[in-house]
Amino acid sequence: MGAPLSSWPWENFGVYKYLLYGPLIAKVIISKAWESNSSHKWCFYLLLLCFLRALIHLNLCSFSNMLFLNRRRRIFKDGVDFDQIDKEWDWDNFIILECFIGAMAFSWFPYLRELPLRDLRGVCMAFVLHVGVSEPLYYWVHREIFHRGNLFSLYHSLHHSSKVPQSFTAGFVTPLESIVLSIIKGVPIFGSCLLGWGSYGLIFGYVWLFDFLRGMGHSNIEVVPSVIFDAFPTLRYLICTPTYHSIHHVEKNSNFCLFMPIFDLLGGTLHPKSWELHREIFAGKNDGAPDFVFLGHVVDVGQSMHVPFLYRSLCAMPYRFRPFMVPMWPIAFVVMLMMWAWSKTFLISFYTLRGAVHQIWAVPRYGFQYFLPFAKDGINDQIELAILRADKMGVKVLSLAALNKNEALNGGGALFVNKHPNLKVRVVHGNTLTAAVILNDIPKDTKEVFLTGATSKLGRAIALYLCRKRIRVLMLTLSTERFQMIQKEAPQEFQHYLVQVTKYRAAQNCKTWIVGKWLSLREQRWAPPGTHFHQFVVPPIIGFRRDCTYGKLAAMKLPDDVQGLGVCEYTLDRGVVHACHAGGVVHLLEGWAHHEVGPIDVDRIDLVWRAALKHGLKPV
Structure with a gap:
């Protein structure tokens, strides 16, 4: 059994913990507490305050993860990993607790329900009480109680276990710490109310500002310009910056203050x-x-809502549709149009592997835009700018995601390499490893496969590789010329294993389908029961058939020593990335000096596969 007040009583409730707000919500609805003449308007104000407090921390956490805006002012260089995200999942427990405390205060002290909306005298008194009581009291409690002996190991060490502080870390505390902090926070509010100068404006403003400063101090982004302290040196003792607070998370015996470093100076x-x-x-x-x-x-x-700068807990899980995302869809659509107009590549996340920093950038283009004829030049311009920017920064390898290396768009990246022959950054489409993943997923005893998208980069490489293994490949294509070009690339003795077909019915007896072109329900019906659909088509096909199985897009699991990874790549599990992403990682780790663009070199498929396994990447 753990120490008293070291765990939350509702920690096993999961999302159902929000039902604890139920009685207050019911009271608000029944009494119409939002009306000005209602005697229960305090219930409405209390719930509104809780919502705004949560919004503060959500927005500050989003700001911390907007790396495209603030990566230069990060305090800790590491990324937030899945372990920290899971630990801080219930960061808002303190808001629930303080909602209970507030409800009890309004119930026990009826005069609080008649507070005016504002009273300037109360604001002044709250400031005096905060500086004279709350600040020194917090400093003493923090230093002498929670950083001493067993109390630190039993309670406060949990807060310090977060490697990269963010706004959610401010609420990642034990119930005992939350109660103590609530008392310290309540001194200015109740002191002003006891003097008859309290107001709803004071309660809202003080609590909101308190949470904002606490969240900002844990944001891991420095927001206070250093020139302010150079111009007004005294201010450095009155304002606790994120950098100042971050030192406390590393050097635990310094910088204990709440918001005013002058108490650390005096202590x-x-x-x-x-x-x-x-x-x-x-x-x-x-x-x-x-x-x-x-x-x-x-x-x-x-x-597009599955990004860490919107809600990091959401992107820490594989993407899937969730009902609460429906109201956000119009907002995301407007943002899409803004991003389309802005047209600037942005950094969304990063991680560290084998001492090398790996960043994930995104082109502000959506899947359907890649298939608009008039958008081709604009998209290539954005990809080219990203490559040139990476080259200027000193990036060693840049890997292109699925649609960014579309053959019809830029020839698998060859357009940029040919246009800029002196590039130092290596441009990689990663399709060699993608082909290797698909090929190594095919059962060894397979004698025949049906291949759609057969004349694409991947389709060509897969067909040529399989025919060398004496596997019959039914290549679906209407272009006899393109089929014959691929067939001639195969050694003479294996060419007869490549067979051109023009109808899906030709595969009605083949149980291994390799899908490189989107399939409708009608087309999938030609597959016999028990068929497995391997696929390299984006977006992946819909699994209409219950009597068949569907593989995911080619992917690999990153090595176990990856650090700072806290984002799931689209629908993939944690720590798993698409094969084209993994192909770029292998290219970097191997130190290969060539560009991997244009057609896939079939002779390198096994070489790249062995290199991936050697570096700890695992097939999914």
Whole structure:
């Protein structure tokens, strides 16, 4: 059994913990508490305050993850990993607790229900009580109680276990700490109310500002310009910056203050390098060039909400449709149009593997836009700018996601390499490893396969590889000329294993389908029962047939020593990336100096596969 008040009583409720708000919500509805003459308007105000508090932390966390805006001012260079996201999943427990405390206060002290909307005297008194009581009290409790002996290991160490502080980390505390903080926070509010100067404006404003400053201090992004402290040196003792607070998470015996470093100065716990580090962080000390970039794209409007700068917990799970996303769809659609107009490649996440920084960039284009004839040049311009930007930064390898290397768009990246022959960054389409993943997923005893998208880059490589293994390949294509060109690439003794077919009915007895072109229900009906659909088509086909099985897009699991990864790539599981992404990773780890663009070199498929396994990547 754990220490008293070291765990939340509703920690096993999951999402059902929000039913604890039920009685208040019911009271608001029954009494019409939103009306000005209602005696229960405090219930409505209390729920509204809880919602706004949650919104503060959500927005601050989103801001922290907007790497395309603030990557130069990151304090900790590491990314937030799945372990930290899971630990901080219920970061808002303290809001529920303080909602209970507020409800009890309004129930026990009826005069609180008659508070005016504003009273300037109460604001002034709250400021005095905060500086004179709350700040020194928090400093003493934080330093002398929660950083001493067993109390630290039993309670406060949980808060310090988060490697990269973010706004949610501010609420990642034990119930005991939350109760103590609520008392400290309540001193200015109740003190003003006892003097008869309290108001709803004071309660809202003080709690909101308290949460904002706490969240900002944990945001891992420096937001206070160092020139302000240079111009007004006294301010550095009155404002606790994110850099200042981050030092406390590393050097646990310094920088204990709540919001005002002057108490660390008076208590002798002010870290001597606080201002120097603040100046360095704001100047971009942690802004370095990544070794590897994966240039992705958005699939559709729904998937555009699956990014860490919207809600990190959502993107820490494989993407799937969720009902609560429906109201957000119009907003996401408007953002799509804005991104289309802005047309700037942006950084969405990063991780570290084998000491190399891997970043994920995204072109602001959605799946359907790649198939608009008039959008071709614009999309290529954005990809080209991203490649040139990466080259200028010193990136070693840039890997192209599925539609960014479309053959009809830019010849699998060959367009950019031919246009800029002096590129230092290696451009990689990653399709060699994609082909290897698909081929190694086919059972060894297979004698015949049906291949759609047969004349594409991947289709060609798969067909040529399989025919060398004496496997009969039914290549679906209407172009006899393109089929014959591929057939002639095969050694003479294996050419007869490649067979051109023009109808889906030709595969009605073949149970291994390799899908490189989207299939409708009507087309899938030609597959016999028990068929397995391997696929490399984007977006993946819909599994209409219950008597068949459907493989996911080619993917590989990253090595176990990956650090800072907290984003699921589209519908893939945690730690799993698309094969084209993994192909770029292997290219970097192997130190290969060639570009991997244009047609796939069939002779390198087994070589790339063995290299991937050697570096710890695993087939899914």
